[in-house]
Amino acid sequence: MKKTFKPLFLSTVMAVSAAMGANTALAHNSHDNQRIVSAGNGVTEIIYALGAGDQVIAVDQTSTWPTQVNQLPRLGYHKQLSAEGILALEPTMLIGTEDMGPPSTLAQLESAGVEVEALPLKHTAESIENQIKSLADILGKEEQGNALWEDIEDSLDEAKALAASYEEKHEKKVPVLFVLAMGGRSPTIAGTGTAANAMIGLAGGYNPAAEQFKGYKALSNEAMLLLAPEVIIFPGTASNPDVTPESLLEQMPILKQTPAGKNGRVVAIDGNMLLGGLGPRTGDVALSLAKSFYLDQGNPSSNES
């Protein structure tokens, strides 16, 4: 931004700063003085986990954790960002994934002097590591970044170990399905290429649906029985407090006929966590899922499928 001392311009800046309740200090290159707009659930979570949450001034629709972000202005959907809406917040930086757009908005923001960082996004542990490392680098939080990733890696390793010891004994992994209750009576299942599938894998489970289709598909009752999941996970807790394991089985009675339903092994996870890609909570969630797969095994007699 070019500095001028025209009274008209100054008064604008002052009015804007007052409206924003923030100082528009023009410290572009200092790590501590960034005004960050974050477009992506995973990215937002990492920024907060790195301790840079106080620099975030707005987030997209998918960012719902940590709960402080619910106080911030919302950018809408991360693929439909509005250039002027974002510029009105006077950010110095827009951080998101390669999914964000449209490209015309990103180009306009860049030419207005906003630094635009689009991080690669894949549903793998390496992608989380890369995102954490790049964000730590951008924000000058290398130490915190390394510590954060080590924590996640430890949890993931622990989950892996649980799965490995089970596999040694039973010569198979536990088949797990991720079920969405889409309002209808037939369950919608996560196939390959979804964040839910990645989460099952990181927790040491095996998603039998991944071999059959990509993305989310509604399954017929018969196909559901053939897949014979021993554990069912579904988006519940914070994201859908109304959906409990009982209400899920009630809504889709076919689930009761699967080994998971018979043994009551139906586990809720925070669905918001999967929406914007994996993030810093992935390690904890993967570990707690792994424990529910491998330590709490319901009634062992009906575990043979």
Place this chain on the structure above:
Amino acid sequence: MSRNHQGALLLTGLAILLPIMVIVSIGVGAVPIPAGDILTILFDRLGFSDSSISNQSALIIESIRLPRTLLGLIVGGALAVAGASMQGLFRNPLADPSIIGVSTGAALGAGIAIVLGGLLFAGAHSLIQSYSISILAFAGGVLSTWLVYKVGTTGNGTSVATMLLAGVAINALAGAGMGMLNYVADDTMLRNLTFWQMGSLGGATWDLVIICATLLVPVILILGRYGLVLNALLLGESEARHLGIDVQKVKLKLIFLTALAVGVSVSVSGVIGFVGLVVPHLIRLAVGPDHRILLPASAMLGGILLLAADMISRTIVAPAELPIGIVTALMGAPFFLSLLWQQRKRIA
């Protein structure tokens, strides 16, 4: 001749309102920019003064609001004048551009680009990739219009009744195609499809404005000259023929121009409903069905209303944006209903 008077009055009023609306639209947005700065920036670009306004304000005016305002003006005008032409040609008050299949065909084309674009345009030039949605939307719109026209046309000429039915069938077919695409699409594609079907002027760049202006401004001007011909058609096709009008040629031209206008509009801004249907009716309720007034007045009012809708769309939920199709339907439908309510005795 009070109707003629009213018409002239209306046209003058709209012609005054239009530039005011353009300036308001440039002045309104999430970033507050004082009116003085806006004028300075605009004059500066015309080479009149040397301004010291911040680069940021200049950039917002120049590369965000100005192209967006111009695009809204052109698209709104094109949609409304195309709607007026279709209502005149089909002699049906319910006709809007979607009746010849152009909107749903374009939507299907865009849907194919969004869902299967990765496969179809894998090896293509990056420029083609970035405009693939627009290109396929335009192709889909023109193709479905051509189909509807072919079905409706025999050796004896084009039957508008057959075209209406063919349009219904094509719309159903395109709807089924969209359903298929929805089924195979992943989450991201689904969101894109939904957003595209609700329309937005947010993608406005100078490139798009220039393309649209070169294609649509001539179309709007040419369609505006069909007033007398459409007036004659109101009497019926054979009557128009007796008045010396080559009805078949007129039909072909009007359908082609409408398909072009709507195809281009939809391909740059997504589906923006209601403008093509409501705007001509508003004019008709005000000054009657004389197409010499109706066509130019529709073009201007369409532009004005779309600018108003866009201002709401980009400010009401800032920093996010409400899709403009929601705004046009939300504003247009109740307003239209209230007009119908007041005037239902006169219409019936």
